[in-house]
Amino acid sequence: MILMNDQFITRGEAHIDIEDRGYQFGDGIYEVVRVYDGKPFRFDDHLIRFERSAKELSLSLPLSSEEIKLKITQLIEMNNLQNGIVYFQTTRGVATRNHAFPTDSTSVLTAYTKEMNRPYEKLQKGIKIVTIEDIRWLRCDIKSLNLLGNIMAKQYAVDHQAYEAVQIRDNIVTEGSSSNFFIVKDGKILTHPANNFILKGITRLVIEKIADKIGIPFVEKEFNLKQVYQADEAFVSSTTMEIMPINQINDKTITNSPGSITKALQEEFEKLIKLN
Numbered sequence: 001m002i003l004m005n006d007q008f009i010t011r012g013e014a015h016i017d018i019e020d021r022g023y024q025f026g027d028g029i030y031e032v033v034r035v036y037d038g039k040p041f042r043f044d045d046h047l048i049r050f051e052r053s054a055k056e057l058s059l060s061l062p063l064s065s066e067e068i069k070l071k072i073t074q075l076i077e078m079n080n081l082q083n084g085i086v087y088f089q090t091t092r093g094v095a096t097r098n099h100a101f102p103t104d105s106t107s108v109l110t111a112y113t114k115e116m117n118r119p120y121e122k123l124q125k126g127i128k129i130v131t132i133e134d135i136r137w138l139r140c141d142i143k144s145l146n147l148l149g150n151i152m153a154k155q156y157a158v159d160h161q162a163y164e165a166v167q168i169r170d171n172i173v174t175e176g177s178s179s180n181f182f183i184v185k186d187g188k189i190l191t192h193p194a195n196n197f198i199l200k201g202i203t204r205l206v207i208e209k210i211a212d213k214i215g216i217p218f219v220e221k222e223f224n225l226k227q228v229y230q231a232d233e234a235f236v237s238s239t240t241m242e243i244m245p246i247n248q249i250n251d252k253t254i255t256n257s258p259g260s261i262t263k264a265l266q267e268e269f270e271k272l273i274k275l276n
């Protein structure tokens with residue numbers, strides 16, 4: 001089953017209009033929530049970000065956060081999802097094509113579940129990343145359906161036998177195509193400040209809390225590629241990648257990956273999953 005507004009229907013029954021603004025303009029927002037052992041992880045944080053994205057785009061949600069939470073929880077149970085994700089999005093709805101916001105459209109919420117195993121092997125061994133120019137717009141803090149810059153970056157990674165592409169804007173390393181990026185230097189975790197140039201990841205938020213708990217400084221500060229090459233450790237984070245160590249950056253191999261701080265974060269993350 002899938003959720004469309006407040007109705008549970010089959011995927012085959014779902015109908016998307018050709019003038020839906022999500023389809024025509026990418027005029028909408030989305031979230032991906034992890035489900036571990038049948039339970040959504042950090043659901044409230046995702047809903048807060050969803051509401052914020054909607055507000056930034058003057059998009060009114062068809063259901064309240066509480067209703068979305070209830071319906072999606074029911075969907076997870078209905079589909080008997082144990083380990084996987086829930087994807088949900090809202091578009092501004094159907095209107096005669098015109099760039100300006102329609103005054104009379106009704107936004108459309110859809111949600112579906114998908115089984116997905118945790119990336120155990122990569123979490124242990126690490127991944128290769130490549131770097132690429134950040135060509136995205138200047139509101140990367142909004143989790144919008146417009147993902148052309150992100151998908152082009154990810155394709156660049158695939159074309160270069162890498163798992164993720166980390167983007168660089170004006171010499172500053174921003175974030176991955178679908179992840180936040182971190183380095184560890186002299187016992188401190190460094191990551192790009194949460195401003196308009198990156199998406200403020202929910203996993204990033206969890207990492208910040210873990211770092212505070214285990215006494216590792218979490219520093220939001222700009223850094224360049226040279227500093228990345230000089231770092232002791234590097235990792236990316238996202239809802240699906242969790243805390244993913246990096247063992248190669250472009251042509252440079254990082255030995256001893258995951259490093260001790262990345263490992264400590266991973267261990268604490270594991271505890272949070274168990275407590276979820």
Ligand code: PMP
Pocket residue numbers: 032150175176177178179180198199200201202203204237238239240
């Ligand atoms: N940045 C971008 C561009 C992303 O697409 C994602 C994945 N949603 C993230 C960061 C990580 O966010 P989260 O931890 O909330 O999945």
